[in-house]
Amino acid sequence: MRIAIAGAGAVGRSIAQELVSDGHQVMLIERDRAHFDPGAVEQAEWVQADACELSSLEDAGMQLCDVVIAATGDDKVNLVVSLLAKTEFAVRRVVARVNDPTNEWLFTESWGVDVAVSTPRILAAMVEEAVTVGDVVRLLTLRQGQANLVEITLDDKTSVAGQPVSSLRLPRDAALVTILRGGRVIVPQPDDTLEGGDELLFVATAAVELEIRTALGY
Numbered sequence: 001m002r003i004a005i006a007g008a009g010a011v012g013r014s015i016a017q018e019l020v021s022d023g024h025q026v027m028l029i030e031r032d033r034a035h036f037d038p039g040a041v042e043q044a045e046w047v048q049a050d051a052c053e054l055s056s057l058e059d060a061g062m063q064l065c066d067v068v069i070a071a072t073g074d075d076k077v078n079l080v081v082s083l084l085a086k087t088e089f090a091v092r093r094v095v096a097r098v099n100d101p102t103n104e105w106l107f108t109e110s111w112g113v114d115v116a117v118s119t120p121r122i123l124a125a126m127v128e129e130a131v132t133v134g135d136v137v138r139l140l141t142l143r144q145g146q147a148n149l150v151e152i153t154l155d156d157k158t159s160v161a162g163q164p165v166s167s168l169r170l171p172r173d174a175a176l177v178t179i180l181r182g183g184r185v186i187v188p189q190p191d192d193t194l195e196g197g198d199e200l201l202f203v204a205t206a207a208v209e210l211e212i213r214t215a216l217g218y
Contacts, residue, residue: 001025004065004091006051006081007072008035011097015071016041029060052080054088063089070096075103079111086112116141135218136209139201147173147203152216156196159217166190171211174204 001024005012008030016026026044029051030036038046049056051072062068068085070078078096085091096111098104098118107116117140140149154161160168165176165188179186180199186192194200202212 001066002064003027003067003069004029004060004062004085005069005071006077007070007097008037008040008046009071009073011073012069012071013037013040015069016044020044027060027065029057052077052084054084057084057089062091065089065091067091067093067095070094072097073099075099075106079106079113082107082112084112136213138209142203147205148209150202150204150209150212152200152202152213152218154194154196154198154200154216158196160194160215161196163194164190165192165194168194168215170202170215171204171208173208174202174212177201177203 003019003024004027005016006029008016008028012028012030016028019026020041020043026041027047028041028044029047029049031048031050033048036046036048038044047060049060051057062085065085068081068091070081070085072078072081075098078098082094082096085094093114094112095115095117096107096113098107098116101118104116104118107113135152137151138148139151142149168176170176176188178201179188179192179194180201181195181197200216204212
């Protein structure tokens with residue numbers, strides 16, 4: 001895929017390096033001369049331009065990109081880049097970085113955002129996930145809030161410990177997608193037995209998150 005990243009700071013460069021390593025064509029767009037360092041990710045195409053200017057994006061060839069990632073440290077810039085990518089260049093997938101959690105409500109389809117990634121919220125979720133047993137922890141919001149990736153860690157006291165996956169009576173809008181057990185990633189099968197210490201990952205709507213907890217015996 002051809003992917004454009006607006007913002008070549010530490011976050012943008014790190015994303016670019018990962019994507020280049022995976023074989024994607026990456027273009028980094030950076031306005032600030034201090035952050036313009038082609039040697040940092042040599043395999044990427046570097047463009048020194050203002051990602052909020054339509055003409056600059058046209059010259060850079062954003063219309064040829066499959067994905068745009070707005071990764072600057074300024075939420076206003078990320079919103080403008082997202083809107084231009086979606087409305088002016090019909091980019092299929094737009095991912096935007098949210099720097100200030102209070103601005104999350106803006107990062108929606110109305111601004112051209114397909115996926116909003118809030119670093120503070122993810123870090124908070126990781127802390128909760130590391131120390132919480134028996135509670136639902138929301139890790140990631142998907143599809144503009146239509147569904148979430150949530151996690152719950154089982155303990156030995158829950159009634160489902162020792163029971164097969166098929167015994168779970170999950171709500172309609174929830175699906176168990178992965179079981180993390182030690183160093184293993186398990187794709188759940190009906191006959192797999194649940195164990196204390198398992199971390200269960202679900203995709204579910206917000207409305208049924210508490211029902212998931214009840215289904216797991218909490």
